[in-house]
Amino acid sequence: MLLTTENLSIGYSAQKPVAANLSLSLAKGQMTSLLGPNGVGKSTLLRTIAGLQPPLSGSVTVCGELLSAISVSELSRRIALVLTDKVSAGGLTVFELVSMGRQPYTGFFGRLSDSDRAIIDQSMAEVGIAAKSACHVAELSDGERQKVMISKALAQQTPIIILDEPTAFLDAAARIDVMRLLHRLASESQKAILLSTHDIDVATQLSDNLWLMNGNGLSCGTVVEIVESGLLNNLFKDSDLRFDTTERRFVW
Amino acid sequence: MKVRYIYIILSLLLVILAVLNIVLGSVRIPLAAIFDMLTGCDGGNPTWQVIVMQSRVPQCVTALFCGAALSAAGLMLQTTLANPLAGPSILGITSGSSLGVAIVALTTGCSFSAAGEIMGITATVSGALIGAFVILAIILFLSTIVRSNTMLLIAGMMVGYIATSLISILNFFATAEGVHSYTIWGLGSFSGVSLSQMPFFVTAVSLGLLMAVLLIKPLNALLLGANYAKNIGVNVRRVRCLLLIATGLLSAIVTAFCGPVSFIGLAVPHVARLIVGSSNHNVLMPVTILTGASIALACNLICLLPGNAGVLPLNAVTPFFGAPVVIYVIVSQKRMRFYN
Numbered sequence: 001m002l003l004t005t006e007n008l009s010i011g012y013s014a015q016k017p018v019a020a021n022l023s024l025s026l027a028k029g030q031m032t033s034l035l036g037p038n039g040v041g042k043s044t045l046l047r048t049i050a051g052l053q054p055p056l057s058g059s060v061t062v063c064g065e066l067l068s069a070i071s072v073s074e075l076s077r078r079i080a081l082v083l084t085d086k087v088s089a090g091g092l093t094v095f096e097l098v099s100m101g102r103q104p105y106t107g108f109f110g111r112l113s114d115s116d117r118a119i120i121d122q123s124m125a126e127v128g129i130a131a132k133s134a135c136h137v138a139e140l141s142d143g144e145r146q147k148v149m150i151s152k153a154l155a156q157q158t159p160i161i162i163l164d165e166p167t168a169f170l171d172a173a174a175r176i177d178v179m180r181l182l183h184r185l186a187s188e189s190q191k192a193i194l195l196s197t198h199d200i201d202v203a204t205q206l207s208d209n210l211w212l213m214n215g216n217g218l219s220c221g222t223v224v225e226i227v228e229s230g231l232l233n234n235l236f237k238d239s240d241l242r243f244d245t246t247e248r249r250f251v252w
Numbered sequence: 253m254k255v256r257y258i259y260i261i262l263s264l265l266l267v268i269l270a271v272l273n274i275v276l277g278s279v280r281i282p283l284a285a286i287f288d289m290l291t292g293c294d295g296g297n298p299t300w301q302v303i304v305m306q307s308r309v310p311q312c313v314t315a316l317f318c319g320a321a322l323s324a325a326g327l328m329l330q331t332t333l334a335n336p337l338a339g340p341s342i343l344g345i346t347s348g349s350s351l352g353v354a355i356v357a358l359t360t361g362c363s364f365s366a367a368g369e370i371m372g373i374t375a376t377v378s379g380a381l382i383g384a385f386v387i388l389a390i391i392l393f394l395s396t397i398v399r400s401n402t403m404l405l406i407a408g409m410m411v412g413y414i415a416t417s418l419i420s421i422l423n424f425f426a427t428a429e430g431v432h433s434y435t436i437w438g439l440g441s442f443s444g445v446s447l448s449q450m451p452f453f454v455t456a457v458s459l460g461l462l463m464a465v466l467l468i469k470p471l472n473a474l475l476l477g478a479n480y481a482k483n484i485g486v487n488v489r490r491v492r493c494l495l496l497i498a499t500g501l502l503s504a505i506v507t508a509f510c511g512p513v514s515f516i517g518l519a520v521p522h523v524a525r526l527i528v529g530s531s532n533h534n535v536l537m538p539v540t541i542l543t544g545a546s547i548a549l550a551c552n553l554i555c556l557l558p559g560n561a562g563v564l565p566l567n568a569v570t571p572f573f574g575a576p577v578v579i580y581v582i583v584s585q586k587r588m589r590f591y592n
Contacts, residue, residue, distance in 0.1 A: 052479055076485035085477045090259030092475065101474055103487040110469035110534070136530075144489045158482065 001025045002159050002192040003049065003079075007142055008050045008058035017056050018044045024211065025195055026160065031186040032220075033203035034196040036213035037236055042196040043084070043231040045082070045213070046164050049194070051075050063159065076104040080153035083161040087114070090138030094148050097137055101155025123154035123159055127181055143174030150181065161185070167202075175199055179206050200248045222249065255535050258527060262542040264456045266316075269549035273312040276553065278560050279303055306447055311467035311552065313450065315442040317457040318510050319520070320541045320549025321502040324464040324516030327524070327540045328452070329534070331471050332495050336581065342405060343496075344387045344412030349507035351382025351415040358426035359436045376437075380508030387411055388500040390492030395492060439565035440511035442552050447519040454507055460502035464537060467495060471533040514567050515574025516551075520544040547573065 003026040004215045011018035017090065018041035026032055035044050042137070047053045049060055051067050057177055060067035062078050066147070070078070073087040088199050089097050095188050102116045127147040132140065137148060159193065167173070167175040179199065183206040186193045197203050210226040212219045221224070226232065232243035232250075275286060281300045286297040289304050322340055340346055356379035391408055398404045423431055437444075445453045472483040472489040478488045507515060524540040525531060551573065555564040 047371050047479075050483070052482060072482060073485040076483055079483070081480065081483040083477075083479055083483075085479050086334075087476050087480065089475045090530065091529075092527060093530070093532075096472075096532050097476075097528075098482075100473060100476060100484055103469065108466075108469065110472065125287075 002063055003194075004057050004061045005049065006061070008048070008057040008060060010044050012044075014056050019213065019218060020056075024218070024220060026192040028159070028192055029186055029190040030208040031193045031195070031206065032209040032211060033202055033207040034194065034211045035180070035198075035203060035232075036163035036196075037215075039083060040213045040215050041163055042213055045218075046194070046196060047160055050079050050081055050091045052081075064139070076156065076157050076158075079160045080164060081156040082153050082161070082166055084090050084164050084168065086147075087137075087149075092111060092137055093134055094124065094129060094137060094151075095120060095133045098151045098155050101152040101157075103161055104156060115205060116242070119157065119205055124150045125156055127151045135182060142169045143177070145172075146164055146170060146178060147181075150178070150191050154185070158191075159190045160194070163193070165198070167197055167198050167199050170185065176202055179203070183207075183220050200235075200243075204248050255528075258535075258539060258540070259328045262527075262539065262546065264312070264558065265490050266542060266546045266549070269553070270312050270316065273306065273315065273552055274308045276309060277303070277556060278380070278552050290386065300424035307443070308321035308448055310445055311442050311448055312549065313454065314445040314506055314510065315548040315552040316545045317447035317454060318442060319515060319516055319544040319546070319551075320401060321457045321460060321506050321515035321544075322513060323524070323540045323544025324461055324537065325499045325502040326519075327521040327533075327537060328464060328467070328471065329517075330521055331474055331531075332492060333405050334474075334477065335405055336522070337578075338405060339515075340499060340506075341412070341512065341514065341517065342409075343408030343498050343499075345384050345390055345391075345503045346386075346410035346512045347410075347419075348383040348387030348505050348510050349380035349504045350383070351419055352379030352381070352386075353508065354419045354422050354434055355379055355383075357437070358422045360432040360485060362505065372576065377505075377508040377564075380407050380503045383415075384500045384504030385509070387415065387528070388496055392493060392496060395496075396489075409525055423453045423569050437511045438567075440513045440567040440570070441563075442510055442548070442555075442566065443563075444511070449509070456505045460498050461541060463494065463498035463501075463543075467491065468533045469539070471495075476533060508567070512567070513570060515570040516544060516579075520547055521578040522577050526581075 003021050005024045008022040009017045010022070027235040034042050034045065048055050062070060062075070065172055072155055075224060097111060098120050102112060102120065103110060106112060117119055121130065127150050129144060129147045129151055132144065137145065140148065150166065167178055170178065179202045182195065183191050185191055204227060207223055209220060212226065212231055212235055214237060219231050221229070227245050227248060241252055244251045260406065269559050275283060283306065285300055286304055325340040329340065329343065330336060394407045395404055398407055415559055423434070449582045470481065472487045473486045482488050501530055519580060520543050521540050524536055524543045527543065528535050528539050530536065551566060551569045554569045555566055558564060
């Protein structure tokens with residue numbers, strides 16, 4: 001297991017935790033999708049696991065070490081992130097932005113070695129953005145930008161990649177494109193990939209595992225286990241949507 | 253390749269402007285005589301000697317370092333706060349310096365604008381530094397509570413308003429001489445650094461510029477925002493502190509000696525982005541420093557235009573160059589791409 005949590009409570013105040021007693025794990029070579037309605041705390045969970053905000057209680061273990069004991073620079077070589085944050089990097093070229101992923105490895109002035117450049121080129125090629133290498137980020141479509149950020153995460157060469165809603169704002173083709181790309185990266189590069197998404201049908205087709213978060217806690221399992229358990233019916237509590245286990249989509 | 257040409261052209265421009273600053277002035281001095289003086293030979297005419305060595309050369313060096321300092325400070329603030337309208341004055345740092353200077357000037361009544369009054373100048377500089385760093389301490393404290401860069405910017409502006417209003421209250425109770433000398437200082441000028449103060453001024457500004465250059469790598473990371481920066485190994489809190497200290501040092505030193513110089517810190521980083529066509533600090537920081545020095549020298553030349561009639565106040569000149577640049581950048585959607 002590359003990442004495990006033990007009795008993890010997340011949120012902003014101990015009186016009202018967003019979620020409590022989470023014991024989760026991410027395995028090498030597997031893609032895990034975190035599903036749940038808006039505002040249930042998916043982003044909070046991802047940020048806590050990634051070390052961007054402290055847990056209320058419990059612990060996160062990354063590659064055998066407690067998250068709280070790992071330095072910022074060491075963590076940047078273990079977990080790479082793709083977030084929903086606004087990026088004001090329109091004035092950088094795609095190459096320059098992807099090269100940020102090498103910052104954990106470069107020296108004081110960030111000078112890129114030949115091997116750094118090779119890794120950046122390869123990261124761009126893997127997500128299919130190499131042709132845009134010299135373009136400014138401002139010229140790209142939302143889908144292309146998302147691929148650039150994923151490429152940056154690849155350039156970090158971490159065993160774990162965590163993505164917060166990587167398919168938001170993308171059109172149908174780009175969504176499936178990004179999800180297939182992540183699926184391929186997990187199996188080919190043997191990375192542990194965790195992402196949150198609202199594309200439940202694509203997630204059930206391409207993920208290995210699902211984490212369901214619905215306000216009452218978190219259930220996890222393989223896609224088959226989750227789908228057959230009927231738990232997806234309870235995902236949206238106040239809605240009459242049902243999940244059709246044979247068609248693998250919501251019906252009403 | 254292209255970048256090398258930019259460096260060469262800007263350096264040439266800088267040298268030409270520096271030479272013009274030494275050659276031009278209300279008194280005509282032959283080029284040959286100036287060359288003799290600068291190379292250490294006897295220039296002959298002692299009046300010329302005084303004009304060149306004690307007025308024009310210090311003024312030229314001051315303008316050069318002021319422009320570089322304010323521009324570097326402006327770039328650091330714009331990147332740290334992810335805001336194209338940030339400048340050294342925006343976080344209240346310049347206002348803090350002004351308040352420090354006002355307290356010194358208006359309470360002691362000493363006229364620091366007159367050259368030679370070493371005590372007055374020392375007090376002014378101390379006032380500006382203390383003022384800037386008090387405001388900086390408040391901003392640093394606020395930055396631990398306020399997470400959002402925009403909110404921090406607004407908080408800084410509010411702190412600046414309080415400082416400005418304190419200055420007005422001080423002015424109300426001050427003597428006429430005190431108000432006069434404070435007002436003169438407030439107009440801005442590159443002639444405030446005498447030859448004896450030059451080593452301190454140059455050292456302090458160089459220290460700030462060195463910090464700016466050493467922070468290039470984390471500045472690039474901050475373009476992606478604090479969370480991404482942290483995820484690629486940047487200790488965001490420490491880098492923010494260092495950036496604010498460098499910015500504070502640069503703006504306080506300049507404000508103490510030259511008054512609250514407007515617009516250079518805000519506009520030059522934009523000019524540099526237009527020249528380079530990139531927001532990569534590896535190139536942007538050196539180009540900003542070079543451009544800032546050149547533009548300050550150009551502004552100083554424009555101040556000298558009235559010739560025998562006197563010298564224009566610096567703050568009457570800088571907005572003419574700065575404000576159109578800022579408006580152009582805001583209006584032109586294509587230029588705004590650096591922020592999206």
